[in-house]
Amino acid sequence: MIENLATGLEIIWTLEHVIAIVVGSLLGLVVGSIPGLTATMAVALILPLTFDMDFVTSIMLLVGAYKGGIFGGSITAILLNTPGTPASAATVLDGYTLTKQGKGVKALKMAKYSSCLADLISDLILIAIAAPLASIALRFGPPEIAMLILFSLTIIAGVAGKSIIKGLISGALGLLLATVGLDPILTTRRFVFDQPNLDSGLSLIPVLIGLFALSEVFLQLGRKSKSAADEFAMVHSSNPADNRVSWSEFKASLKSILRGAGIGAGIGIIPGIGTGIASFMSYGQAKRASKDPVAFGEGSLEGIAASEAGNSAVVGATFIPLLTLGIPGDIITAVIMGAFLIQGFIPGPLLFKDHADIIYAIFIGFIICDLVYFIIGSLFMKYAAYLSKVPRKTLFPIVFVFCVVGSYAIHHSLFDIGILVAFGILGYYMIRFGFATAPLLIAFILSPIGESAVRQSLLMSSGSPLIFFTRPVALFFFLLTVVSVIGIVRGHYKRGKTKT
Amino acid sequence: MKNAWKRVVFCAFVLCLAIGLAGPAQAEYPEKQITTYVVFAPGGSMDSSARGMAAGAEKILGQPMVIVTKDGGAGTVGLSVLAGDKPDGYTIAAATSTGILRIPLRRKVPYKPLADFTPIYAYAAVASATVVRPDSQFDTMQDLIDYAKKNPGKIKYGTAGAGSPMHLVMEVIAMEEGIQWTHIPFKGSSPAETALLGGHVDVVSTGDMDKAISGQLKTLCVHTKDRMEQLPEVPTTLELGYDYFNDTLFAFYGPAGMDPEKVKALESAFAQAVDMKPFRKVAEQFGLVPMKMGSEEYTQFLEESWPKQVKLLKDLNLIEEAATEPR
Numbered sequence A: 001m002i003e004n005l006a007t008g009l010e011i012i013w014t015l016e017h018v019i020a021i022v023v024g025s026l027l028g029l030v031v032g033s034i035p036g037l038t039a040t041m042a043v044a045l046i047l048p049l050t051f052d053m054d055f056v057t058s059i060m061l062l063v064g065a066y067k068g069g070i071f072g073g074s075i076t077a078i079l080l081n082t083p084g085t086p087a088s089a090a091t092v093l094d095g096y097t098l099t100k101q102g103k104g105v106k107a108l109k110m111a112k113y114s115s116c117l118a119d120l121i122s123d124l125i126l127i128a129i130a131a132p133l134a135s136i137a138l139r140f141g142p143p144e145i146a147m148l149i150l151f152s153l154t155i156i157a158g159v160a161g162k163s164i165i166k167g168l169i170s171g172a173l174g175l176l177l178a179t180v181g182l183d184p185i186l187t188t189r190r191f192v193f194d195q196p197n198l199d200s201g202l203s204l205i206p207v208l209i210g211l212f213a214l215s216e217v218f219l220q221l222g223r224k225s226k227s228a229a230d231e232f233a234m235v236h237s238s239n240p241a242d243n244r245v246s247w248s249e250f251k252a253s254l255k256s257i258l259r260g261a262g263i264g265a266g267i268g269i270i271p272g273i274g275t276g277i278a279s280f281m282s283y284g285q286a287k288r289a290s291k292d293p294v295a296f297g298e299g300s301l302e303g304i305a306a307s308e309a310g311n312s313a314v315v316g317a318t319f320i321p322l323l324t325l326g327i328p329g330d331i332i333t334a335v336i337m338g339a340f341l342i343q344g345f346i347p348g349p350l351l352f353k354d355h356a357d358i359i360y361a362i363f364i365g366f367i368i369c370d371l372v373y374f375i376i377g378s379l380f381m382k383y384a385a386y387l388s389k390v391p392r393k394t395l396f397p398i399v400f401v402f403c404v405v406g407s408y409a410i411h412h413s414l415f416d417i418g419i420l421v422a423f424g425i426l427g428y429y430m431i432r433f434g435f436a437t438a439p440l441l442i443a444f445i446l447s448p449i450g451e452s453a454v455r456q457s458l459l460m461s462s463g464s465p466l467i468f469f470t471r472p473v474a475l476f477f478f479l480l481t482v483v484s485v486i487g488i489v490r491g492h493y494k495r496g497k498t499k500t
Numbered sequence B: 001m002k003n004a005w006k007r008v009v010f011c012a013f014v015l016c017l018a019i020g021l022a023g024p025a026q027a028e029y030p031e032k033q034i035t036t037y038v039v040f041a042p043g044g045s046m047d048s049s050a051r052g053m054a055a056g057a058e059k060i061l062g063q064p065m066v067i068v069t070k071d072g073g074a075g076t077v078g079l080s081v082l083a084g085d086k087p088d089g090y091t092i093a094a095a096t097s098t099g100i101l102r103i104p105l106r107r108k109v110p111y112k113p114l115a116d117f118t119p120i121y122a123y124a125a126v127a128s129a130t131v132v133r134p135d136s137q138f139d140t141m142q143d144l145i146d147y148a149k150k151n152p153g154k155i156k157y158g159t160a161g162a163g164s165p166m167h168l169v170m171e172v173i174a175m176e177e178g179i180q181w182t183h184i185p186f187k188g189s190s191p192a193e194t195a196l197l198g199g200h201v202d203v204v205s206t207g208d209m210d211k212a213i214s215g216q217l218k219t220l221c222v223h224t225k226d227r228m229e230q231l232p233e234v235p236t237t238l239e240l241g242y243d244y245f246n247d248t249l250f251a252f253y254g255p256a257g258m259d260p261e262k263v264k265a266l267e268s269a270f271a272q273a274v275d276m277k278p279f280r281k282v283a284e285q286f287g288l289v290p291m292k293m294g295s296e297e298y299t300q301f302l303e304e305s306w307p308k309q310v311k312l313l314k315d316l317n318l319i320e321e322a323a324t325e326p327r
Helices: A002-012 A015-033 A039-050 A055-080 A086-100 A104-138 A142-153 A164-177 A204-222 A247-269 A275-289 A301-325 A331-342 A349-354 A356-389 A392-411 A414-432 A438-460 A472-499 B002-021 B045-061 B073-083 B141-150 B165-177 B189-197 B260-274 B277-286 B295-315
Strands: B034-038 B065-069 B091-096 B117-125 B129-132 B156-159 B182-185 B203-206 B218-222 B249-255 B289-293
Touching: A002 A055, A002 A356, A015 A039, A015 A055, A015 A356, A039 A055, A039 A331, A055 A086, A055 A104, A055 A301, A055 A331, A055 A356, A086 A104, A086 A204, A086 A275, A086 A301, A086 A438, A104 A247, A104 A301, A104 A356, A142 A275, A142 A438, A142 A472, A164 A438, A204 A392, A204 A414, A204 A438, A247 A275, A247 A301, A275 A301, A275 A438, A301 A331, A301 A349, A301 A356, A301 B189, A331 B045, A331 B277, A349 A356, A392 A414, A438 B182, B034 B045, B034 B073, B045 B065, B045 B091, B045 B117, B045 B249, B045 B260, B045 B277, B073 B091, B073 B117, B073 B249, B117 B260, B117 B295, B129 B141, B129 B189, B141 B165, B141 B218, B156 B165, B156 B189, B165 B182, B165 B203, B165 B295, B189 B203, B249 B260, B249 B289, B249 B295, B260 B277, B260 B289, B277 B289, B289 B295
Parallel strands: B034 B065, B034 B091, B156 B182, B156 B203
Antiparallel strands: B091 B249, B117 B249, B117 B289, B129 B203, B129 B218
16 A cells, blocks of 8 residues: 555646646635535536546546535635535534624634544545445445434534524424425425426525525624624624634644544445535534533534534545445535546446556545645635625625525526525524524435435335334434434433523 | 726627627528537536537537536426527537436426427437346346246335336336336436445446446346447347337437528537547447437437337326326
């Protein structure tokens, strides 16, 4: 392996490849930080440009865009309550609160450190033990995925806000809204009212941006400025401690970062789950384990660290099933698999045998990517922080424009703008009446995966629910769900007692 | 300063107008770029092959073909948009025949499949195959069928979804052999193959040929009309005596009522593009079967296939009546 790494380094270390990484990361950062324009879109837009490039260059460009895109999403999530990609929706919860407290730069820096560290860990896992991990991924059939999703739904308790009942109502609404569209098994229409635009369901991006970003724009519009300082959306703190992450703060979050990296890598290996879920799950677990769980959602640095570590660690790990088995773990790796095929490289076990040097070159490229987007990210953030000098009345109309453009761009469909506005209004009223919007989003992301998996499992077992309890991995996640529900109920009971 | 900016913007505006208006003088088609919708997401065989074709055809046409992704609704979203566009020859779409022949039968679409389009050129037949794990106990289709006869309902097969050609072929085999097996639909061929490798299903009827061609999966039969160049040993469904082959085609369409002269120009460009390197490379990688079917022949193919498809889906109890009027 050492030998392979050495030849790999030789291959990757050319000006062309390094430029590809820098350009890819930069494009990813810019696209990812614009709400609605996701990392997926960045990669898909770049793909056709790579057809005439040499193989390693093209892959590096795409990987750079992927990593940069996931990271870029966190910048606007923190500064503007506008997750650039679904992956950073969990970052909004604490990031924007910190920005409102004048600690936006601190939050950005925490996001950067934790993203890069978790990403690096995930890449090292990829390099060290890709092959054995891939076989674990294969054990996740429909019953295992169904139970994993059931467990993931317990995250809702962690982001429900003040009232768990309202959180559950919000989550149930998300589950329900996700059933709009074609039935995943029978392909019959459900709740589409003969509207072909709804066949593929409510698109995630307009739902996400509507709930988080547009609702915030509406809230800001409804606020009256009381003083001159209030003219600005963000407070820029002159206290230097608010603009950096101290060593002790970093150390306090380190556990959450490592846990997030583990969760992200685990989720990344299993095909078909995705970055959004990883960040929420990492966030939920960090809150459960934290000494200061009450701070989560009120501007906790640990929360940002957990969320960003979770989504960044997914990236390296999704390449494990792709490279070892030829299975794309998510939409982005599916697009990148297209690049492999076009160039005549078929991902799978043979790739390691026939082109080990090139594969290791790509691995090293992954790590260079981490370093590059760390540096580019630092520069980018310096300028992003100037947003705090833009008055609210200028800033939020601009955010509004981006919301609309982003929602339109995803499918070039005016219908999606209607969805955006509908969910903006829904989000506005939910917040006004004390319903957290995050549970709705989590349920909305999880529901389609979970529904397919449950129904596929029941087809496999000819209708017997025992299939969920007789397979060890599925049973493990079921028991984990039971344990965490008991934990949540007990926690609430205790807290309720101390209050009275 | 402010004035200077105003002037710059004004000049840019005038320039745009000038470029836009300079066109209409008499010239040979095409005199500007041709916007080409691709109705599936980038990276897949539809998108890659359309780009390969465009790369060849634009050399002949002398104008760029600009690819615009309009995916969603299994290809019906892009076709809906195309149906409403002007038939001036500057907006066309690359789509599968599925959006014309299969989806509209199962659910109502906002276009009339046989009336709203000008079929221009079919350039590739989509290959699909019945595959098992390399270490599977089944070596031939007969092994599989024998086992299924003894164990009704026990064989679980995955496909890219209910109503897909890959699903239909398995149901046709089951109907003709009088056997039962259990269908587990996935979201695409790739997740179905993942479940196959993990042992969660026994067989997959797949539309992604890369693992079959590279030997990572064992192929029991292919669903193409003729044997595949890349898999010369593997029999076709027709050879095995089943009255079905996957007739899904990749083709270019325009809105209804295109000028026949323009159709001809495109036809001849596409006919040459099929033989050119960019498309050949893609076809080989994705296991597509290159073909040349012009506008007239392809229109006739669609007309004749419609009643056949209706009958097949009725026989398999998948529909009662066609959900969309053909014209």
